[in-house]
Amino acid sequence: MDQVKTGKFIAELRKQNGLTQEQLGERIGVTNKTISRWETGSYMPSIDMLEVLAKTFNVSINELLAGEVLDDKSFRRKADENVMKIARSEMFSNKEKSDYWKKKWRKEHIAEFVISAVIALAFLIVAPIIFEEPIMSAFTPVVVLIEYIVLNNRMMGYVEKHMYDYEE
Numbered sequence: 001m002d003q004v005k006t007g008k009f010i011a012e013l014r015k016q017n018g019l020t021q022e023q024l025g026e027r028i029g030v031t032n033k034t035i036s037r038w039e040t041g042s043y044m045p046s047i048d049m050l051e052v053l054a055k056t057f058n059v060s061i062n063e064l065l066a067g068e069v070l071d072d073k074s075f076r077r078k079a080d081e082n083v084m085k086i087a088r089s090e091m092f093s094n095k096e097k098s099d100y101w102k103k104k105w106r107k108e109h110i111a112e113f114v115i116s117a118v119i120a121l122a123f124l125i126v127a128p129i130i131f132e133e134p135i136m137s138a139f140t141p142v143v144v145l146i147e148y149i150v151l152n153n154r155m156m157g158y159v160e161k162h163m164y165d166y167e168e
Helices: 003-016 021-029 032-040 047-057 061-068 072-089 093-108 110-130 134-164
Strands: none
Touching: 003 032, 003 047, 003 061, 021 032, 021 047, 047 061, 061 072, 093 110, 093 134, 110 134
8 A cells, every 4th residue: 555656546537527626525525635634645544434435426535545446456465455554554553553652743833842941930939029928839739740740631632532533
């Protein structure tokens, strides 16, 4: 299974059916950007989307994965090859997938970490001055813990959504 070949085949089928990327996207419920990413081989459609594409273009999922229309003789051989390639491509453990999505979330939400740090510093430095009570700085670990819990829960929701229900 070659992502680029599959992508080129999707593009070819789309053009044969007289559809733009935007029209195909609207028809199957994804953005034209997603269609573009599939066609360039940057991403592979999910198995659900492969099924929708196969029905839309009146080809088999096996043909989509092979990146070509198959005759009866090569159909069975390609099916076996595609199954083995898919099985081999799923070699990332759940921990590796989880780590990837955590890293991605952290990168996308760096501003929230900066804001959290500013709040913690404000609580540590400014609050005791304003309230004229040095004991206020003792609440800083509690504030930091609450911020950590909130951000961690949001991150884990993101990770779970993307690990088990990926849709662009």
